[in-house]
Amino acid sequence: MPELTLVEAVNLALARAMADDADVVVLGEDVGVNGGVFRATAGLQRRFGPERVVDTPLAELLISGLCVGMAAQGLKPVGEIQFMGFLYPCIDQLVNHASRLRHRTQGRLTCPMVLRTPYGAGIRAPEHHSESTEVMLAHIPGLRVVVPSSPERAYGLLLAAIRDPDPVVFLEPTRIYRAVKGEVEDDGEALPLDVAFVLREGRDVTLIAWGAMLKETLAAADALADEGIAAEVIDLATLKPYDEETILASVAKTGRCVVVHEAARTAGFGAEIAALIAERGLLSLLAPVARVTGYDTIVPLPRLEQHYLPSVDRVMAAARKVVGFG
Amino acid sequence: MAVAKNKPAAPSAPRRAPTDKPGKPDEVPAFSKDDELKAYHDMLLIRRFEEKAGQMYGMGLIGGFCHLYIGQEAVVIGMQMTLKPGDEVITGYRDHGHMLACGMDPKGVMAELTGRRGGYSKGKGGSMHMFSVEKGFYGGHGIVAAQVPIGTGLAFANRYRGNDNVSLTYFGDGAANQGQVYESFNMAELWKLPVVYVIENNRYAMGTSVTRSSATTDLSRRGLSFNIPGEQVDGMDVRAVRAAGEKAVAWCREGRGPYILEMLTYRYRGHPAKYRSREDVQKMRTEHDPIEQVRTRLIGSGMASEDELKKIDAAVRNLINEAAEFATNNPEPDPSELYTDVLQ
Numbered sequence: 001m002p003e004l005t006l007v008e009a010v011n012l013a014l015a016r017a018m019a020d021d022a023d024v025v026v027l028g029e030d031v032g033v034n035g036g037v038f039r040a041t042a043g044l045q046r047r048f049g050p051e052r053v054v055d056t057p058l059a060e061l062l063i064s065g066l067c068v069g070m071a072a073q074g075l076k077p078v079g080e081i082q083f084m085g086f087l088y089p090c091i092d093q094l095v096n097h098a099s100r101l102r103h104r105t106q107g108r109l110t111c112p113m114v115l116r117t118p119y120g121a122g123i124r125a126p127e128h129h130s131e132s133t134e135v136m137l138a139h140i141p142g143l144r145v146v147v148p149s150s151p152e153r154a155y156g157l158l159l160a161a162i163r164d165p166d167p168v169v170f171l172e173p174t175r176i177y178r179a180v181k182g183e184v185e186d187d188g189e190a191l192p193l194d195v196a197f198v199l200r201e202g203r204d205v206t207l208i209a210w211g212a213m214l215k216e217t218l219a220a221a222d223a224l225a226d227e228g229i230a231a232e233v234i235d236l237a238t239l240k241p242y243d244e245e246t247i248l249a250s251v252a253k254t255g256r257c258v259v260v261h262e263a264a265r266t267a268g269f270g271a272e273i274a275a276l277i278a279e280r281g282l283l284s285l286l287a288p289v290a291r292v293t294g295y296d297t298i299v300p301l302p303r304l305e306q307h308y309l310p311s312v313d314r315v316m317a318a319a320r321k322v323v324g325f326g
Numbered sequence: 327m328a329v330a331k332n333k334p335a336a337p338s339a340p341r342r343a344p345t346d347k348p349g350k351p352d353e354v355p356a357f358s359k360d361d362e363l364k365a366y367h368d369m370l371l372i373r374r375f376e377e378k379a380g381q382m383y384g385m386g387l388i389g390g391f392c393h394l395y396i397g398q399e400a401v402v403i404g405m406q407m408t409l410k411p412g413d414e415v416i417t418g419y420r421d422h423g424h425m426l427a428c429g430m431d432p433k434g435v436m437a438e439l440t441g442r443r444g445g446y447s448k449g450k451g452g453s454m455h456m457f458s459v460e461k462g463f464y465g466g467h468g469i470v471a472a473q474v475p476i477g478t479g480l481a482f483a484n485r486y487r488g489n490d491n492v493s494l495t496y497f498g499d500g501a502a503n504q505g506q507v508y509e510s511f512n513m514a515e516l517w518k519l520p521v522v523y524v525i526e527n528n529r530y531a532m533g534t535s536v537t538r539s540s541a542t543t544d545l546s547r548r549g550l551s552f553n554i555p556g557e558q559v560d561g562m563d564v565r566a567v568r569a570a571g572e573k574a575v576a577w578c579r580e581g582r583g584p585y586i587l588e589m590l591t592y593r594y595r596g597h598p599a600k601y602r603s604r605e606d607v608q609k610m611r612t613e614h615d616p617i618e619q620v621r622t623r624l625i626g627s628g629m630a631s632e633d634e635l636k637k638i639d640a641a642v643r644n645l646i647n648e649a650a651e652f653a654t655n656n657p658e659p660d661p662s663e664l665y666t667d668v669l670q
Contacts, residue, residue, distance in 0.1 A: 062475050062509035069479015072464055075486065096469045097476060103667045105457040106448050142668050166669050
């Protein structure tokens with residue numbers, strides 16, 4: 001099996017989906033001739049033609065609105081927004097239209113669109129290029145929010161997102177676009193959506209993360225093992241709707257939980273998970289749920305970035321604290 | 327001083343408003359008897375439906391909001407006459423007329439207004455949010471101008487599939503000042519998408535007149551910088567609407583790209599009124615009413631007798647009464663419906 005980077009796995013999944021289904025259309029700024037700002041769509045226009053890999057005007061709201069109209073006609077548009085900070089004009093179409101098409105038509109129409117966007121900090125870029133505002137989207141009923149954390153899952157989850165009849169926002173962690181490699185078989189097999197992946201088993205503490213933060217979280221779990229702490233690591237993967245049962249089952253076993261995300265702390269998705277555990281898993285808890293997060297500030301420029309992003313040390317410190325609680 | 331020089335000029339008057347247009351009979355292609363009778367019936371159906379909806383809203387039977395189309399009937403009826411099965415219609419929130427024009431059942435539309443199970447959205451969408459794929463109607467959208475890129479996307483799909491369907495994308499003079507309209511114009515012309523943008527200029531964006539809200543008030547020219555042809559149409563005359571619509575739809579079917587039609591029309595009722603006088607409304611009603619125009623022609627030319635028209639009136643009233651009855655007595659949605667049709 002070939003070893004691919006995450007962004008190459010995205011490319012492979014797009015090519016596979018387009019080869020399998022003539023209704024799949026890729027559209028966005030620079031996605032065609034240029035192959036995308038991160039090369040996620042490289043080579044697709046040459047292979048599938050400019051009618052299926054569409055260079056759009058620089059107009060994000062248009063891209064998302066076109067996707068809704070195309071999807072209403074049964075196409076499967078995959079729009080690209082160059083950076084998450086450019087996605088906000090699309091909120092109107094995502095919140096007011098894409099997520100509600102099924103509901104308004106009583107299922108007669110669905111909105112099988114995907115909006116892909118690179119997201120997250122750690123690439124030495126200014127603020128709009130480092131956003132991690134996934135929780136804004138996860139709040140919206142009728143949207144799926146999916147975040148891959150490895151090449152294999154990027155391939156399988158993107159195929160699932162494209163085949164899914166409902167709108168999916170697919171957030172690709174920019175920081176690990178090329179930082180990780182993994183074996184990916186181009187077998188056309190989708191991974192399940194709405195399911196969390198247990199990446200590592202352990203009995204002492206549950207570490208929950210998604211996207212690029214799995215890198216630090218898995219490294220922390222390795223280092224904690226050296227200290228005799230067995231951490232279970234969960235990749236949440238789909239934030240909406242999310243897999244409550246895998247989280248609760250793990251916490252029932254470990255009694256301790258640390259949620260790691262690079263998004264700002266207040267009302268981040270960690271708060272949702274802490275609330276879930278408080279509501280449905282309180283009696284399993286041996287320590288308060290801890291959150292290791294970014295801060296309630298604007299994502300900083302490169303020289304401060306390493307202070308903003310949760311580090312391996314911060315994850316380890318939180319894990320030690322909950323394990324040593326009481 | 328610079329400040330004085332920068333004082334903005336008073337907004338210009340519209341180049342042409344419905345009241346200014348002579349509408350000489352020889353300028354407008356005539357309708358056959360059948361066309362006139364059909365237009366009369368279809369417009370009257372909307373008029374009576376809306377009057378009933380207004381009453382029911384006043385009685386508290388309709389929740390949410392209820393934006394009436396009274397006065398604008400000639401626009402949707404004239405445009406609908408130019409469509410074939412497979413074409414799509416999409417519009418904003420003042421949508422009851424469009425749905426009836428598309429042939430959707432008045433019972434289902436009225437029951438949606440009253441939030442009943444038998445409504446087009448099972449009583450969960452309301453006045454602004456109904457669809458019928460079978461009738462080619464793609465909503466009913468509550469956000470001003472958000473339907474414009476969606477309608478452009480419908481046209482993109484037509485082009486992609488290689489059919490000759492046309493997307494009729496309606497919006498108002500208020501929406502014409504929203505940015506996503508121009509993102510759509512650009513894309514539509516760039517890709518030669520088969521979409522007719524029908525701007526229903528009823529002169530008021532909610533409670534603010536076009537002249538007070540628009541730097542340029544000839545909205546048919548809003549596509550000029552994209553090379554999209556556009557024209558102003560007497561939207562109170564169903565014959566003028568159909569003639570312009572035929573031209574625009576043919577343009578799209580031939581693959582020549584989008585077309586803009588600005589329908590100069592007038593709504594008699596609507597957002598809480600402090601912005602116009604009762605006299606203005608009355609003047610439009612007596613001098614330019616789209617239904618009265620057809621009626622006068624039918625009687626005046628001897629194409630129909632008073633009795634014949636009375637029969638049509640009675641049949642329409644009957645249909646509307648049945649719809650109102652259905653919408654009043656149909657059961658409300660089951661609470662379990664709260665959670666259905668969110669995701670698969």
